[in-house]
Each structure stands twice: as C-alpha cells, then as structure tokens.
Amino acid sequence: MxxxxxxxxxxxxxxxxxxxxxxxxxxxERDVAExxxxxxxxxxxxxxxxxxxxxxxxxxLKGDCGNLVVKLPGGGPGPHVLLSAHMDTVPICLGSKPVxxxxxxxxxxxxxxxxxxxxxxxxxxxxxxxxxxxxxxSLPPATLLFTVQEEIGLKGAQALDASLIGKVDLAFNFDGxxxxxxxxxxxxxERIDITLKGLPAHAGVAPETGISAIVIAAKAIAVLExxxxxxxxxQPDGEGTANVGIFHGGDATxxxxxxxxxxxxxxxxxxxxxxxxxxxxxxxxxxxxxxxRNDAGNSGICEFKSRVDYDSFALxxxxxxxxxxxxxxxxxxxxxxxxxxxxxxxxxWLNHHGVPAVTVGCGQQNIHTDKETLDVxxxxxxxxxxxxxxxxxxx
Numbered sequence: 001m002x003x004x005x006x007x008x009x010x011x012x013x014x015x016x017x018x019x020x021x022x023x024x025x026x027x028x029e030r031d032v033a034e035x036x037x038x039x040x041x042x043x044x045x046x047x048x049x050x051x052x053x054x055x056x057x058x059x060x061l062k063g064d065c066g067n068l069v070v071k072l073p074g075g076g077p078g079p080h081v082l083l084s085a086h087m088d089t090v091p092i093c094l095g096s097k098p099v100x101x102x103x104x105x106x107x108x109x110x111x112x113x114x115x116x117x118x119x120x121x122x123x124x125x126x127x128x129x130x131x132x133x134x135x136x137x138s139l140p141p142a143t144l145l146f147t148v149q150e151e152i153g154l155k156g157a158q159a160l161d162a163s164l165i166g167k168v169d170l171a172f173n174f175d176g177x178x179x180x181x182x183x184x185x186x187x188x189x190e191r192i193d194i195t196l197k198g199l200p201a202h203a204g205v206a207p208e209t210g211i212s213a214i215v216i217a218a219k220a221i222a223v224l225e226x227x228x229x230x231x232x233x234x235q236p237d238g239e240g241t242a243n244v245g246i247f248h249g250g251d252a253t254x255x256x257x258x259x260x261x262x263x264x265x266x267x268x269x270x271x272x273x274x275x276x277x278x279x280x281x282x283x284x285x286x287x288x289x290x291x292x293r294n295d296a297g298n299s300g301i302c303e304f305k306s307r308v309d310y311d312s313f314a315l316x317x318x319x320x321x322x323x324x325x326x327x328x329x330x331x332x333x334x335x336x337x338x339x340x341x342x343x344x345x346x347x348x349w350l351n352h353h354g355v356p357a358v359t360v361g362c363g364q365q366n367i368h369t370d371k372e373t374l375d376v377x378x379x380x381x382x383x384x385x386x387x388x389x390x391x392x393x394x395x
Contacts, residue, residue: 011126018035019118029149052068056159068087078139080141082165083390084357086147094111112367114372115367119379121174130390157346179382182326186341186348188308195261198216198256199294216292217247231243269340319358
C-alpha cells in the first residue's frame with residue numbers, strides 16, 4: 001500500500017515553478033541561491049546558517065557565487081544527513097516559463113524546462129521548510145548543499161570546501177530521472193585538447209610543399225574509428241566511450257591548412273581503461289602527424305593534453321544511504337532499481353571529498369532539450385523522501 005504524502009503538493013510545486021523561472025546558467029547561480037536563502041529565512045532559519053564556500057574563486061569560470069552550504073541545527077541523536085542538488089541549468093533552459101498541466105510541468109516558452117536540477121533544489125527546499133516549521137530541537141543536525149557549475153563539468157562540486165560539510169553519515173544527491181532509479185555510481189570522464197600543426201602552402205600553385213593539419217586529423221580519426229576506439233569502445237580489456245566533438249581550423253580553400261584544434265573526451269567506469277583510451281588516442285594523433293609529410297620530408301606536429309574532469313566511483317552494495325533509500329521507496333509502494341550513470345554527477349566529487357552519496361531521481365524527463373518535462377508524481381515522491389530524511393518518517 002502506498003504511504004500517504006507528507007508534503008503539501010501545491011506548495012511543493014509552487015517552489016519548483018518559482019526556482020525554475022529564475023535564469024541561472026553555469027556561473028550565474030546567485031539569484032537562485034538568494035531565492036533559496038530567502039525562503040529558508042522566511043520560514044524561520046537564522047541567516048547565519050547559510051554560507052557560500054568561495055568555490056567560484058577556485059573554478060576556471062569565475063562565477064557570481066560559490067556553493068551554498070546550509071546548516072540545519074538540531075540537538076538530538078541520529079545520523080547526520082546531507083542533501084545536495086545543483087543550481088545551474090544548461091543555456092537552452094534560460095527563459096523557462098514553467099506551467100503545470102495535470103501530472104506534468106512543461107515550459108510554455110520555446111525553452112527547456114530546467115527541471116535538471118531545479119526539481120532537486122525545490123525538493124530539498126520543501127523538506128527544509130517543513131523541518132524549520134516543526135521547530136523540533138530533538139532532530140539531529142543536517143546539512144544542505146546547493147552546488148554551482150555542475151553542467152560544465154561538475155566544477156562546483158570539484159572546488160567544494162568540504163570542511164564546511166563535516167562528518168556525514170548518510171548522503172543523498174537529488175538529480176536525474178525517475179525517482180525509482182537509485183544511482184549507485186557513475187562513470188569517470190577525461191577531457192582532451194589536441195593541436196595539430198602542419199605547414200601552409202598555396203593549394204593551387206604548390207600544395208605539395210604544405211602539410212595539411214586537416215589531413216593529419218582525418219588520418220587519426222579514421223584509424224581510431226576503424227579499430228574501435230571511438231564511439232562505444234568495447235575492447236578485450238575494457239569498455240568505455242570516446243568522442244572527438246569539436247574541430248576548428250582553416251581560413252580559406254586555397255590554403256593548405258597549417259593548424260587545427262580539436263577537443264575530445266573519453267569515459268569509462270574503469271579508470272585504468274579510460275587512461276588506455278586516452279593513450280590510444282594520443283598515439284593515433286602522434287602517428288598521423290609523423291606520417292603526414294610534404295615533398296621536402298617535413299612532418300606535422302601533435303600537441304596533446306588531457307585532464308580528468310571526474311573519476312568514476314561505485315558505492316558498495318550495502319552502503320547505508322542506498323539501503324535507506326530503497327527502504328523508503330518500497331514503503332511508498334515504489335519498485336526501486338539500482339544502476340550506474342553513464343555521465344558525471346556531483347556525487348563523483350562528493351565521493352572524492354569523502355562523502356559517498358547516492359543519487360535520487362526527481363522526475364526530470366528529456367533533460368537538456370526543449371521537450372523537457374517534470375513528472376509531478378515523481379517530484380512529489382522526491383519531496384517526500386527529502387522530508388522523511390530531514391524530519392523523520394512522518395510529520
């Protein structure tokens with residue numbers, strides 16, 4: 001039997017539409033953070049419980065605020081719970097005008113909705129307001145974390161001042177898909193910058209004296225694709241993905257292109273195999289540069305740099321946060337299932353910071369598109385989970 005809802009449905013939806021209507025691309029999350037703080041303080045929270053961690057001073061993109069850390073006071077025994085969500089959205093969601101239509105929320109503007117991840121923020125905010133209004137000092141302390149710059153590579157979570165979080169017993173990251181989905185781990189990702197240099201020449205008068213950087217790139221990409229090292233990578237010693245996604249170069253059709261710049265990525269749940277994908281890509285571009293020569297015997301040059309955006313992780317089967325979430329979903333009449341994410345999550349970096357977090361879905365559908373919607377029933381269930389975690393099993 002489904003458990004009764006312990007949150008006010010309309011109030012929870014109002015909080016979602018309020019937050020979702022606020023623009024907040026990566027690096028411009030302050031208005032979202034201020035709206036969250038205003039609602040918490042209006043409910044009775046001491047403003048001193050809210051602070052920014054200065055992550056924006058440590059990220060490559062200098063944003064208008066850092067991660068927002070909120071401490072909910074309490075004096076009772078019990079586990080210290082952390083709830084987290086990210087405040088930024090992708091550019092397609094700027095200008096969202098959320099409208100509720102039955103069991104869905106959509107944007108009436110020609111934009112994405114922004115449910116990724118304002119639904120996570122709103123679910124946590126709903127639970128926190130409920131707890132503040134209860135004025136129950138017997139509850140244990142809890143921490144809320146609202147991160148920045150998640151959509152551009154988890155940069156806010158990477159730059160988190162983890163000392164502000166403290167020791168955590170249970171951790172839940174609200175983000176991503178159906179509420180029945182329990183994300184217990186995520187893939188690791190590595191970014192690659194490649195510069196290929198050749199020699200310019202007149203393409204009609206003396207093309208043989210030039211070295212085409214485009215030809216170098218084409219040779220390397222063709223070999224990688226033919227040998228199974230691009231797209232879905234399945235090799236005897238591992239699996240992952242790889243992609244060359246950005247290609248810049250050339251100014252004129254009558255000039256042998258002397259330089260191109262490429263940006264690529266590699267992902268795998270196995271860190272060692274991800275490193276092997278990157279090394280294989282490097283060898284292919286270096287080989288192509290050395291093999292591409294002009295009539296004087298000169299060859300091209302390859303400059304190859306990579307950096308780990310986030311490392312993979314997988315929580316143990318008996319992780320207490322997973323078990324707690326499964327128990328709550330089953331009590332709600334849900335059928336939870338576990339899975340590993342094929343993309344990065346703030347939980348990747350939380351785990352790195354010593355805060356192993358399970359990721360909770362909030363009903364987001366078709367994210368990063370103008371067809372994005374929010375499943376209201378899943379969202380309300382996420383609000384209920386957050387409320388149970390902060391306030392106990394019932395109101």
